[in-house]
Amino acid sequence: MGTVAEEDKFREINIEFLAKGGDEAFDIFYKTDNFGEDKFVKFASTERKHQEKVMRLLEEGTDQEFYIHESDLFKYYKYATNSLRAVMANPDIPIKEKTEKIYEVSKGVMKEFFENNTSEKILETSEEVMEMMEECMTTAEAGFHGIAEITSKDYYTYTHSVNVGLYCMTFGVKSKMSKGDIKQLSLGGMLHDVGKSKIDHALINKDGKLTEEEFKKMQSHATEGGGILTGMNCFAGNVVRMAAEHHEKFKGGGYPIGKVGNEIHLFARICKVMDVYDALTTRRSYKKALSAFDTLIIMKKQMAHDFDPDLLQNFIRLMGPDL
Ligand SMILES: [Fe+2]
Ligand SMILES: [Fe+2]
Structure with missing residues (x-):
């Protein structure tokens, strides 16, 4: 061997x-x-x-x-979630340490899925870890600033996935959504790019210009993601639509369908804001991370047509005190 x-x-x-x-x-x-x-x-x-x-x-x-x-x-991640539960219940452990540990486990789950071709069954773990994270965030009354502190600033599909999940969660909590909606929104955020597991690593990490064919392949991750999550039979329609529609643009011209405005599911419109925000504020081999301030300016000035203006405005307002 x-x-x-x-x-x-x-x-x-x-x-x-x-x-x-x-x-x-x-x-x-x-x-x-x-x-x-x-x-x-x-x-x-x-x-x-x-x-x-x-x-x-x-x-x-x-x-x-x-x-x-x-x-x-699978057994290991079962142990890990059990241990996280014990960590959560321990009043002597500071909330920051708790969130860091949950982040670590979430990252591990997504990394296994994206980088090691582990069966999609492992994604079921994400529901439990996101629930614990929400508990932490609500207790700590953590806002975007708190989340930004624990998220990785280096872009990998797996860290990006967890980050988007956490941003979506924060947005849901801060906008006073119902518990059920927050749960689906954060889960959908974490799983929005699962379709990328069907694309070659080399293509995902390519930093030069993509050929038309490569571009099409990359774009297929939205539909593929919707398909994977539907096939698993355990995620709500809202979660599936976040994966399928997070590259649609509010004024049209997005993919895979080219839906406009409210035709795009509300959760997918939220996901789009968080997706772009995380992509711009993290580093990649070919680009530096932008500051939160510069990112919001670009999103508002140069990419305004891509987002639901009310949601973008809400996001900026909620970020405000942290800037
Ligand atoms: Fe995507
Ligand atoms: Fe993404």
Whole structure:
């Protein structure tokens, strides 16, 4: 078995998230160098008799990196959400630390999905983590400023997804939407680009001009995303439409359909604002991150036709005190 194939099967984990345990046991490995090849050695399993070993390590602290087999990812994320619940319930842990941990797990879930071709079933985890995040945000009365502090400023499809989910959530909370709507809006924000999982990494990261064919392929992510989420049968129509319609433009000329105004679902119109905001305020290999202020100016002056003007105005108003 070659190194690459072997490495492909193991995923780095954060053992901190094993603290609370879960129902099903799985093995934990560490990596060693075996004559220039990575070798994964079993450290412990999550069975009760081994749990002590993990707990001791957690208490002592370690720089060692740990791995699990990819087939155990679902179990791991189950453990991670259990641990997050315990973190949430602990009044001694500051809210900032709580949100950072939730961000880490959300990022992990989306990264698995986008970069390692993990089954879309893993996306089901996003509902639970977003719920916890909402709980944190409501408790802390965190606004866009608080969210901006925890979001990654380097653009990857997976961080962008979580960021858009959080911005959508903040917008919902600040606009006093119902709990159910906030839940769907944040979930749809997090899942709006899932269709990109069907596109080659090389194309997604290409920084030069795209050929017409490549451009068409890129655009297909909206329809593909709607299809993936519909196929999963567990997401509301509102969530599906955010994925399918977030590239439509308010005054027309967007894709895939070219819908205008209110034909575009309200949640998709909100998603569009957050999508562009995050894309402009994060760095990529070929562009710097813009400040919040410059971004809002561009959105308002140069891209005004793309957005629902009332929503953009509301967003700017809600951002206001944080600028
Ligand atoms: Fe998109
Ligand atoms: Fe996006």
